[in-house]
Amino acid sequence: MPPPPEFSALLLDIEGTITSISFVKDQLFPYAYDHVERYLQEHFEDGGLQGIISDLRGLAKEQLLLDPDQVRIVRDNKAEAIEDLVHNVRHWINTDKKLTAMKALQGLIWEEAYRRGDVKGHLYPDVLPVLELLCKRSPPTPIYIYSSGSVHAQKLLFTHSINGDITGKLSGYFDTNVGLKGEAESYKSICRQIGRDASEVLFLTDVEAEARAANEAGLQVRLVVRQGNAPLSEEAKKDFIVIHTLDDII
Numbered sequence: 001m002p003p004p005p006e007f008s009a010l011l012l013d014i015e016g017t018i019t020s021i022s023f024v025k026d027q028l029f030p031y032a033y034d035h036v037e038r039y040l041q042e043h044f045e046d047g048g049l050q051g052i053i054s055d056l057r058g059l060a061k062e063q064l065l066l067d068p069d070q071v072r073i074v075r076d077n078k079a080e081a082i083e084d085l086v087h088n089v090r091h092w093i094n095t096d097k098k099l100t101a102m103k104a105l106q107g108l109i110w111e112e113a114y115r116r117g118d119v120k121g122h123l124y125p126d127v128l129p130v131l132e133l134l135c136k137r138s139p140p141t142p143i144y145i146y147s148s149g150s151v152h153a154q155k156l157l158f159t160h161s162i163n164g165d166i167t168g169k170l171s172g173y174f175d176t177n178v179g180l181k182g183e184a185e186s187y188k189s190i191c192r193q194i195g196r197d198a199s200e201v202l203f204l205t206d207v208e209a210e211a212r213a214a215n216e217a218g219l220q221v222r223l224v225v226r227q228g229n230a231p232l233s234e235e236a237k238k239d240f241i242v243i244h245t246l247d248d249i250i
């Protein structure tokens with residue numbers, strides 16, 4: 001194992017890196033799938049949802065061009081709009097699409113589940129001890145999150161985690177409003193926003209395309225392997241240092 005990396009800021013992916021894929025796929029996604037219709041019925045007129053519905057209408061028009069057999073244009077009438085929105089959102093959940101407006105709606109739906117205690121954000125056992133160590137360094141090493149899940153959904157997961165509220169350990173959150181995770185420009189933008197040179201930032205992810213994009217942007221990168229993750233390609237294992245626990249970065 002190579003020596004631990006030197007870094008002055010840590011950027012973390014969530015699913016497959018610090019949280020199990022099974023928590024997201026077997027608990028969060030089914031909850032959103034099952035509750036999206038009721039949520040839209042109950043909240044359709046809410047101010048906070050209106051912008052998201054408008055974004056979902058625009059998204060349907062874009063996605064229809066790529067996926068004409070499955071995506072529906074969202075009709076104007078409320079009952080028909082809900083029918084179309086539910087159809088599209090369920091299709092995007094089933095196909096694990098990382099679409100910003102759909103992720104924003106998922107975050108709102110999950111809020112109820114977390115608040116009622118129906119779900120708790122999963123964290124691997126090595127995560128909190130390493131975050132605590134980094135926070136105790138002098139000066140503390142700031143820790144940021146970059147996930148396809150909305151910032152709202154991220155904050156919910158860390159507020160209602162199996163280790164309690166760990167948001168005090170985190171310095172900031174980024175979602176796909178900053179750009180897609182497979183694009184180098186997104187990582188450059190994050191580094192600008194956190195005021196760090198890319199070479200000082202360590203990014204941890206389970207996804208090869210994200211690792212390559214961050215590497216292209218000049219960040220240090222480790223690929224994280226967890227039980228239940230998709231297998232890494234031979235090329236990825238050759239090109240990146242692979243770790244199995246966050247202990248390997250300290």
Ligand SMILES: CSCCC(=O)C(=O)COP(=O)(O)O
Nearest residue numbers: 013014015147148149153154
């Ligand atoms: C923020 S919790 C929900 C996770 C999610 O919706 C998702 O798509 C996970 O993507 P990630 O970029 O964290 O691998």
Ligand SMILES: [Mg+2]
Nearest residue numbers: 013014015016
């Ligand atoms: Mg991931």
